[in-house]
Ligand SMILES: Nc1ncnc2c1ncn2[C@@H]1O[C@H](COP(=O)(O)OP(=O)(O)OP(=O)(O)O)[C@@H](O)[C@H]1O
């Protein structure tokens with residue numbers, strides 16, 4: 531990837547000292563000689579990755595796998611025992627409930643403290659203070675200690691600070707789990723807006739749907755170690771499979787039928803003008819499907835078809851080349867057929883692609899690939915939260 535690195539985490543190790551339960555034998559008691567005895571607990575174990583400009587980077591892993599600890603190291607709230615974290619852009623952080631805010635300080639004091647940690651000068655904070663409080667909607671409570679806040683109020687204030695420092699890099703820990711639905715939606719909209727602005731987001735979440743839909747890359751932690759990183763689709767599938775012990779795997783791969791004189795041998799998906807095949811797209815992308823075919827004999831008037839369907843099997847669209855009169859008099863040997871969709875307004879989710887090649891009357895099937903390809907659609911433009919397609923609505927109020 532050519533985009534600039536905005537955050538680099540380099541061989542970071544973070545241990546915590548935990549008090550040993552208590553000496554369970556006289557021998558241990560003597561060995562300790564009254565000193566405090568600690569165990570070193572490895573919460574983050576030699577983790578390395580880079581986050582690039584404009585990326586949404588997800589961190590996944592089970593409870594206790596070290597996600598929040600890693601994020602606190604990135605935010606400078608914890609200092610790694612080994613390794614380094616370098617942050618090259620102005621950062622906004624929204625950590626798990628309780629981190630970053632001091633319970634005994636008031637909302638106002640915490641805003642100043644928090645914004646200072648994020649690198650804002652006192653003068654600048656004063657200038658933005660009103661905007662922060664306005665955003666949070668907590669005017670009445672701003673001079674009360676935050677320990678009296680509800681979790682929703684707490685998160686609203688933290689969110690208001692995080693986005694009002696005008697961050698180029700936003701670090702968010704599990705915030706979608708707190709707050710009400712409208713707050714979650716506002717967060718989500720903000721993330722999409724941020725991403726469309728080319729800002730960078732690092733996101734911890736247990737919501738695998740958002741990882742697939744929103745993230746460009748992801749990191750999987752297990753007991754403090756990085757198991758894998760890369761394409762979120764594959765990572766989430768592997769993670770989910772591991773969590774479920776491989777019991778819920780339903781994909782059987784493509785199944786083929788037909789007489790076989792002409793077959794689709796390979797399918798590529800390309801987005802925009804790019805030539806490189808992809809496995810995911812965003813709502814609103816221009817999509818090109820390339821069906822490579824092969825036939826050993828000459829096949830007269832073949833008709834190619836594709837179907838995009840939900841995982842439940844509902845066909846969303848199923849065009850064929852005959853619809854537009856593109857029927858060659860015959861095909862033989864190898865080649866490919868392209869079908870372009872100028873604007874795919876599918877909303878985020880996972881979809882199946884089926885392909886078919888038939889005779890002119892669509893009666894005789896040469897080749898039918900059920901489940902030829904499964905692909906993910908990530909959040910793009912337009913942004914909508916219900917249904918499976920966007921009709922690009924325009925709203926007016928009179
Ligand atoms: N201050 C601390 N002192 C001692 N141990 C800690 C401390 N903070 C975290 N730990 C331990 O480090 C491990 C990783 O915790 P962390 O909060 O980073 O996990 P997590 O992946 O964020 O989990 P979750 O999904 O539940 O939020 C856990 O075993 C936790 O008990």
Ligand SMILES: [Mg+2]
Pocket residue numbers: 597598599626704
């Ligand atoms: Mg956590």
